[in-house]
Structures are given as structure tokens and as C-alpha cells.
Amino acid sequence: MNDFPLFPESASSVAPLVDGLYLALVAITGSVSLLIWIVIFYFAIKYRRRPDNELAQEQEPPAALEMTWIVLPTIIFMGIFVAGAVVFFRMSRTPANAIEVYATGRQWMWKFQHASGQREINALHVPVGRPVKITLASEDVIHSLWFPAFRVKTDVLPNRFRTMWFEATKTGRYHIFCAEYCGTMHSGMIGWVEVMEPVEYQRWLAGGSEGSLASQGEKLFEKYACNTCHTNTSGARGPNLAGLFGKTRQLTNGSQVVADENYIRESILNPQAKIAAGFQPLMPTFQGQVNEDDLIRLLAYVRTIGVDQPVSTPVESAQSAQQSSGAPTTTGATTSTAPAATTGATGTQPAATTTNQ
Numbered sequence: 001m002n003d004f005p006l007f008p009e010s011a012s013s014v015a016p017l018v019d020g021l022y023l024a025l026v027a028i029t030g031s032v033s034l035l036i037w038i039v040i041f042y043f044a045i046k047y048r049r050r051p052d053n054e055l056a057q058e059q060e061p062p063a064a065l066e067m068t069w070i071v072l073p074t075i076i077f078m079g080i081f082v083a084g085a086v087v088f089f090r091m092s093r094t095p096a097n098a099i100e101v102y103a104t105g106r107q108w109m110w111k112f113q114h115a116s117g118q119r120e121i122n123a124l125h126v127p128v129g130r131p132v133k134i135t136l137a138s139e140d141v142i143h144s145l146w147f148p149a150f151r152v153k154t155d156v157l158p159n160r161f162r163t164m165w166f167e168a169t170k171t172g173r174y175h176i177f178c179a180e181y182c183g184t185m186h187s188g189m190i191g192w193v194e195v196m197e198p199v200e201y202q203r204w205l206a207g208g209s210e211g212s213l214a215s216q217g218e219k220l221f222e223k224y225a226c227n228t229c230h231t232n233t234s235g236a237r238g239p240n241l242a243g244l245f246g247k248t249r250q251l252t253n254g255s256q257v258v259a260d261e262n263y264i265r266e267s268i269l270n271p272q273a274k275i276a277a278g279f280q281p282l283m284p285t286f287q288g289q290v291n292e293d294d295l296i297r298l299l300a301y302v303r304t305i306g307v308d309q310p311v312s313t314p315v316e317s318a319q320s321a322q323q324s325s326g327a328p329t330t331t332g333a334t335t336s337t338a339p340a341a342t343t344g345a346t347g348t349q350p351a352a353t354t355t356n357q
């Protein structure tokens with residue numbers, strides 16, 4: 001299939017599922033179309049008008065035939081639905097051990113930031129055989145981040161975070177496209193994703209950066225004086241943020257909300273929208289002061305507050321995931337690369353830890 005020019009290369013764990021579903025749909029619709037055309041020609045000849053005075057006889061179709069054309073399509077359609085739902089859920093659920101990457105779309109480029117602090121433009125480096133979660137933001141209009149070889153595509157919207165994930169199964173260089181018309185240079189909003197062996201990826205990550213995203217976020221947390229109210233002690237004017245991320249929290253109006261990416265985003269830009277129970281609406285808005293890049297850094301920091309393993313770089317989380325897994329949930333690709341990753345990890349760990357401080 002790789003040589004068939006209609007298909008981009010297939011290089012992710014979901015790509016065979018998407019292709020399989022697509023080919024099944026083509027096969028089903030193709031054979032039904034063919035059947036209909038055959039029947040049209042057959043009936044046109046068989047029931048053609050004979051002598052002018054011959055009148056058509058009305059006939060009840062046999063019950064068995066009627067049942068067949070009700071039951072058979074129902075089974076086929078439900079089959080398509082189930083297969084589609086399976087693929088959809090697979091693509092929607094981000095594996096827990098995914099590496100965190102942040103992407104920002106703007107007219108007309110893609111910016112990627114790694115948890116370790118590395119930044120790239122129109123290029124993304126990822127390891128093979130590891131799920132990668134991308135948190136997406138737009139600085140202006142709607143874009144759509146598309147990795148054809150991975151068969152994943154997600155719209156990138158202004159004013160909110162969205163997420164997507166993929167697990168590359170083959171090393172190599174694959175296209176990144178913008179798949180939503182976003183202005184004059186939309187067609188130029190392209191780049192390359194570089195899928196590397198885990199060892200090479202660690203070497204790449206170890207190359208300099210300005211400290212991890214979370215540590216950059218921590219500096220911003222002080223710069224914007226967030227820490228004067230969010231002292232993360234009891235009795236502070238602002239809610240304690242330690243261990244907040246992903247938890248359910250109680251609001252003053254009695255409702256509950258999960259502290260996810262978008263809750264944190266809203267709480268920074270529009271703090272009055274959801275007030276944590278037991279607190280006054282004192283916080284000023286940071287709309288217009290904190291740009292998308294800084295929001296990502298603050299988010300990365302808030303995720304780590306009060307979390308045991310402080311700032312985890314992708315290298316470290318990759319190691320811990322591989323060490324703690326070995327579970328049958330990992331794919332064949334992960335298992336086969338695991339020994340290489342572990343060897344490389346042992347060698348580069350001190351370096352990686354140093355860059356992290």
C-alpha cells in the first residue's frame with residue numbers, strides 16, 4: 001500500500017485502522033453501486049415495454065426478499081458504525097504515558113514546544129513507538145494540524161486548548177500540513193515531523209534549551225505575581241494549586257469542574273468565570289498580558305505543582321513508562337525498541353537530568 005500514490009505513508013498505530021475502515025467503506029459502497037447498476041440493466045432489458053397494449057401487473061414482493069433488504073443493510077450499517085466507533089475511541093483516548101508536546105498555530109507557521117523546553121518551528125521531533133500528546137492553541141484564526149502519515153488531524157482553535165495524540169511506528173520524515181484554510185499563506189503552513197529512534201531522540205533533547213517549560217512557567221508565575229495569592233499554603237488569598245491538575249473542584253455556585261487545560265486557561269484569562277468554593281473573586285484578568293506561549297508555560301508549571309516527580313522531561317517519562325510497563329498494553333513496536341531505549345537511557349540519564357535543573 002505504501003507504493004500506491006493515493007495513500008500517504010502509513011506510520012502510526014492508528015493508521016492501519018483508519019485505512020482498513022476506509023477501504024472497507026470503499027469496498028462496500030463500490031459493490032453496492034455495482035450491484036445497483038447490474039440490476040438496472042437487467043431490469044431495463046427484462047421488463048422493457050413489449051406490445052403497446054400490454055399492461056403492467058402489480059405484484060406483492062415476496063416477504064423473504066423484503067426481509068433481506070431490511071435486515072442485510074441494517075447489519076452492514078451497524079457494522080460500519082461499530083467499526084467506526086472503535087477507531088474513533090482509539091483515536092480520542094490519549095494513553096496515560098504519552099509525551100507532552102505543545103503546538104501553537106499562527107498565520108502562518110507551526111510552533112512546537114517540548115516539556116524539556118526545546119522549541120521548534122515547522123518541525124517536530126518525536127521518538128518512535130511512544131505515544132505523543134499534543135496540546136494545541138491558536139494565536140489568531142482556526143488552523144488544523146494534520147499528520148497524513150499518522151492519519152490524525154485536529155482543528156486548532158483560538159481561545160481554547162485542544163489535544164490530539166499519535167504513536168509513530170516507523171522512523172522517518174513525514175509531512176505536517178495545515179488542513180484548514182487560514183489565509184493567503186495557508187498552503188505554506190507546512191513542516192516536517194522527524195520520527196527518531198529513542199536513543200537519537202534523547203540525544204536531540206539533550207541539546208540546549210532555556211530550561212524546562214515548567215521552570216519557564218514558574219518564572220512567569222513569579223513575574224505576574226501569581227505567587228503572591230497562590231502561595232499554595234492554607235489561608236492564602238488564592239486557591240492552593242498543588243496537585244490541582246486533573247482533579248474535580250467545587251465552585252462557589254455549587255457546581256463542579258475538572259481542572260483541565262481549558263479550566264486553567266479560563267482561570268488565567270477570565271478568572272471571574274469560575275470561582276473556587278471558599279474564595280473571593282479577587283483575581284484580575286490577564287487577558288492581553290499573557291500570550292499563547294506564556295499560557296502554555298504557565299499550564300506546564302501548574303501541572304507540576306505539588307506533583308511528586310517534579311518536572312519530568314519526556315526522556316524521564318519515557319524511561320519510567322518503559323520500566324513500569326512491560327505490560328501487554330504496549331504495542332509490538334514499543335516492546336521491540338525497549339531494550340535500545342533502556343541502554344541509551346542509562347547512558348544519557350545524567351546529561352538529561354542536568355539540563356533539567
Ligand code: CUA
Binds near residue numbers: 105144178183189
Ligand atoms: Cu493554518 Cu491553514
